[in-house]
Amino acid sequence: MNFFERQAAARRTSTRLLLLFALAVLGIVLAVDAGVYLVFGAAGRAGALLTFTTLATLAIIGIGSLYRVASLRGGGEPVALQLGGVPVPEDATDADLRRLRNVVEEIAIASGVPVPKLYVLEHEAAINAFAAGYTPSDAVVAVTRGALDRLNRDELQGVIAHEFSHILNGDMRLNIRLIGVLFGILMLGVIGRKVLQLGGRGRNSRGAAVILVAALIALLVGYVGLFFGRVIKAGVSRTRESLADASAVQFTRQTRGLAGALKKIGGLDAGSRLNDRGDAEEVSHMLFGDGVGFSGLFATHPPLLARIQALEPTFRAEQLHDLQRRWLAAPPDGLAEDVQLGLVPAGDATLPAAAGEFALTPPMVVAQVAAPAADDYRRADAIVARIPDELRILAARRDAVMPLLLGLLLAEEPALARIQYTEIAARLGAAVADAARQAHARSLAGLHPLLRLPLAALAFPVLRRRPRPELDTFLDTVHAVVNADGRVSLFEYCLGRLLQVQVREALDPARYARFGRRKLAGVRSEVSTLLCVVAQAGHADPAEAQRAYLAGIQRVLPRDHLPYLPRAGGVLALDAVWAPLDALDPLARQALVEGLSATIGHDGRIGVAESELLRTICGVLHCPLPPMLERAVP
Known part of the structure; x- marks a missing residue:
């Protein structure tokens, strides 16, 4: 699927x-x-x-x-705190915490979603983890101290990829509602x-x-x-845990990490059972491993040996007993295994030239939504490595994160930039406006297009920790900056909209945790407007814009006659389309993504900047895409 x-x-x-x-x-x-x-x-x-x-x-x-x-209603954070979770700081220097943050950032960027908040269950020696929340914007990922101490980097990546599959596939909101x-x-x-x-x-x-x-x-x-509660949790959870294992392997393109983590759960005395059985039972259906010890009708997870054998068919129970005897004498040390096995971030992928082009087909894009692969992880590591240290530092500072994100929205045109500066100063003060202008001038102006959304993803965990009144003012400022004179670019408009969506969902996650049910027949006008604006913004030649629009509309609404009519308001015409389009049911949304892809890449090729525009629009519509859509065309 x-x-x-x-x-x-x-x-x-x-x-x-x-x-x-x-x-x-x-x-x-x-x-x-x-x-x-x-x-x-x-x-x-x-x-x-x-x-x-x-x-x-x-x-x-x-x-x-x-x-x-x-x-x-607060989303994943209350669940993590209930289980004794301790937040992981963005500037953590502890080797275990730093490795955890690196792995999570890598997978988040590869997946195209904001970096979730991280928690560690410090008093739990077992190997376990969970993801909680209503949407990716309020997601929390928590791991036990046992997972940090015992798992090597590949194994930790497998566990985190498993949890990200729950974030991406809608399991997470179902889990929290189940509680x-x-x-x-x-x-x-x-x-x-x-x-x-x-x-x-x-x-x-x-x-x-x-x-x-x-x-x-x-x-x-x-x-x-x-009895009913346990049966319901088991029935809902077991199949989704198997699918999450399969998704984690699909993401990482290797089985040894996830299989290794499961072997350590079976081979170590602590296993995956949590200390507090009361709290553990309430969240048992959302844990990576069995946190309570139920079996049979009440089991929330498939049998451990069956999960391992699904990844390594030749593995036998006798081998698990051998691991138990070996680890009883010398328990594994995750960081030591990293050194021994040479497990370090790949860092060998290169970014394409900003003017490069890629081959693209709509079905290819649909297949990549929320489905990062091993190549995407390597690219994500390369992206993180290419983000200037100065910007990484700003993204981790509470006082600097708002100016940094506003700096991403500042225009290159001096006259428009001055208007935007005035809008920021009027709402957040001259100091914030100065910091935004300085960040833009020093590092953001020449930033590679592939680095802008990942930088925003890295900054998001810090941004959402700001007090609600400040975030409300920030959203008002983002709107003012984007709409400063009505001549904003489509990418800047969509980036501003994406920030609005993610912050609002983080402020009130339960309000936005709904599965869409609308059909395409009910949003014809909105679909036409979106594709018109995208075609219009991407082509100066009206005839070429019309061809791009028709390529997209044929994908979405092939039986409807919806002519190309350029919108007088330009990108501002999109204000009215987001809510109806975001309410589409999943399969209708798939057709919309195909139409967007056909419009942006109607000639079978797409530039780096265009691919980032497509990723941004898909992000607004909750269809996260990896950073690169295809290999460069020679």
Whole structure:
């Protein structure tokens, strides 16, 4: 399956989750009513009593789910903090933390998404990890201290690639919703247990006896909820974990890393089980390895040996026992293995000339959405290496990240740059405006086109730590800079829009965590506008622009007659198209990406700057692309 098919499958899974939840609620209500009827039904007025218990049960489940969902509105960060996660600083000097950040940055840039926040579960010796959040813009990746200590670079990359597959494929938002939804069906058991713990302290009376009997019923029914919750998590999780393993191999183009991490889970005493079973069970469906120890019907992951054999078919259980004996005497050290095996970032890929061209076909682009390969990782490492140290330092500083990103949007034309400077100074102050102008003049003006989006991705974790009022002002400033005189380039407009989208999603992640459902027939005008503006901006010759537009529209809406009509407002006409187009269902979005690719590369070739424009537009539409779309044409 490609990205769009996986998104469609994730949406179907989300629908199935709601159905399973409804069945679980029905089962719990019936169990409560049966218990109440057996104990109190003979006393008369059974109908009124059962009506009351049914409504009370539904209210408790609903309130519990709504409460837990509300507590997770902040996205992945509350989950990491709940498990004792410690943030990894952007300027970390510790070798383990630096290696982790390098691997995550490399995969994020190769994937075309912002670098997620990083956390380490310092008190967990087991090897495990998880990704949490609603969207890539609010994603958090957490790893255990055991993973940092025991895994070498290849193995750590395999684990992180596995977690990124959850980020890219829509699994992550389903996982976090699952926590909130299932909390409600466990509420009765929690209430019953608490009442029984406190019940013995009260005076002996008929009312107290009734309360204790009700609490006992709630506790017993709570086990029904626990059963349903575990079955739902296992059913939703197992298949997606196997797919994430396959995606990680597809990303890294090697099996030894992921297989090595799984072998170390099986061969070390700590394995993958977390210390806090309560919290671990709540998030068990989102962990890299089995964090609780369930098996059979309740297993959230395929058997460990089966996962290894899917990567290395000749591996046998006896070999795992041999590894256990060896590591019992000398546990592995990840950093030492890096030195021994010579595992260092590739750094051997080169960037194409800024004026270079690439071969491109729309199906090729669709296949690369959210599907980075080994070449993309090498390029990502080359991209990071080519970003000037001065800019890397600015991207890691809280006080410098806003001027840096605004500097990316400053125009080369002096008159327009002065207007943009005034807009920044009016909102954020002269110091920020000066810093933005200096960053642009010193390092950003001649920056290779392939480095601009990765630089923004590296800066994003620092940007999202700013206070909300400052981020609101920053978004207003970005809008003002982009629209300073209405003559902004399409790339600058889309880069500004991408920053807006990512910051807003980070501020209120739950609000934007929806799978689109609209069809292309309902957004004909918006599709036509987008392709017209892209064709118009990329071709000075109207006839050539029309040919580019027609190449794209034939891909998206081949049966509709939508003539090429240049928009008078230029790029500003796009303000009205983003929300409807972002609400498209996954397969409709696939057709739109094909149409965009056909418009931008209608002659079968695409320049570096054009490829970055395509990546930016796809980023706004939540279809992340790797930094390079194809090898250079000789």
